[in-house]
Amino acid sequence: MLTTKGLSKTFKSGAEAVRGLDLHVDPGEIVGFLGPNGAGKTTTMRMLTTLLTPTAGSAAVAGHDLLTDPRAVRRRIGYVSQHGALSPFNPVGEELELQAMLYGLPRAEARARSAGLLAALELTGMEALPGDALSGGQRRRFDIAFGLVHEPALLFLDEPTTGLDPQSRAGLWGHVRALREGGTTIFLTTHYLDEADALCDRIVIIDHGRVVAEGSPAELKSGGRTLDEAFLDITGRSLREDTPA
Numbered sequence: 001m002l003t004t005k006g007l008s009k010t011f012k013s014g015a016e017a018v019r020g021l022d023l024h025v026d027p028g029e030i031v032g033f034l035g036p037n038g039a040g041k042t043t044t045m046r047m048l049t050t051l052l053t054p055t056a057g058s059a060a061v062a063g064h065d066l067l068t069d070p071r072a073v074r075r076r077i078g079y080v081s082q083h084g085a086l087s088p089f090n091p092v093g094e095e096l097e098l099q100a101m102l103y104g105l106p107r108a109e110a111r112a113r114s115a116g117l118l119a120a121l122e123l124t125g126m127e128a129l130p131g132d133a134l135s136g137g138q139r140r141r142f143d144i145a146f147g148l149v150h151e152p153a154l155l156f157l158d159e160p161t162t163g164l165d166p167q168s169r170a171g172l173w174g175h176v177r178a179l180r181e182g183g184t185t186i187f188l189t190t191h192y193l194d195e196a197d198a199l200c201d202r203i204v205i206i207d208h209g210r211v212v213a214e215g216s217p218a219e220l221k222s223g224g225r226t227l228d229e230a231f232l233d234i235t236g237r238s239l240r241e242d243t244p245a
């Protein structure tokens, strides 16, 4: 579903944000992409979602070549950014239908697709509310609905639960697992090790633009370490340097 070979990004400033990344994600997996601040996660996500051009390497994303056919990649992937996609003012149901129509669905189908997504994400009945009226957890679920409206094979989730209370986080994890059960492959970043532990089939840790460890949560925790201890051993830093864990 996702393979990169030597994927690299050097910015004009000279900053080598990503240095020769080899990634592999199988269909149906939830893979967590973790690293300390400045490790290169966002740069990688932006390359894999076609928003930033790599300076070296190659990648196949959802069955298409990232460099030669980014349009085909875009049709097959969903991307839920940290910042969300909701208008604060317009009724969220209308926004979702519009998004579906932008992907080429006729109005009736767009309506049906939106209704299905809202039901799956437990948002039915909130269609008429503006984005501003939603709680943080509801807003994130709407963001995910936006990312899913064209039924992508591969969904990129950038810090899906940052800023949410524990109950909303746990609820969102249930929805992410349900997506995988429905056949969607998920590649996510998070600043929470408990989230990676609870959700991910596999974790890839990067630091200084390179993969420094990968494995299932159980493999990374071998030797009786917690995932926090493993992360600290591997990178010499905690996952959230700027904020208390």
Ligand SMILES: Nc1ncnc2c1ncn2[C@@H]1O[C@H](COP(=O)(O)OP(=O)(O)OP(=O)(O)O)[C@@H](O)[C@H]1O
Residues within 6 Å of the ligand: 011, 012, 013, 015, 016, 017, 035, 036, 037, 038, 039, 040, 041, 042, 043, 044
């Ligand atoms: N547009 C840019 N121009 C120059 N350097 C950049 C640019 N974007 C990112 N960088 C640098 O590339 C490196 C990786 O940044 P990136 O944002 O990918 O890290 P990150 O792992 O997402 O960090 P965080 O967890 O803090 O969001 C950093 O050193 C950053 O300063």
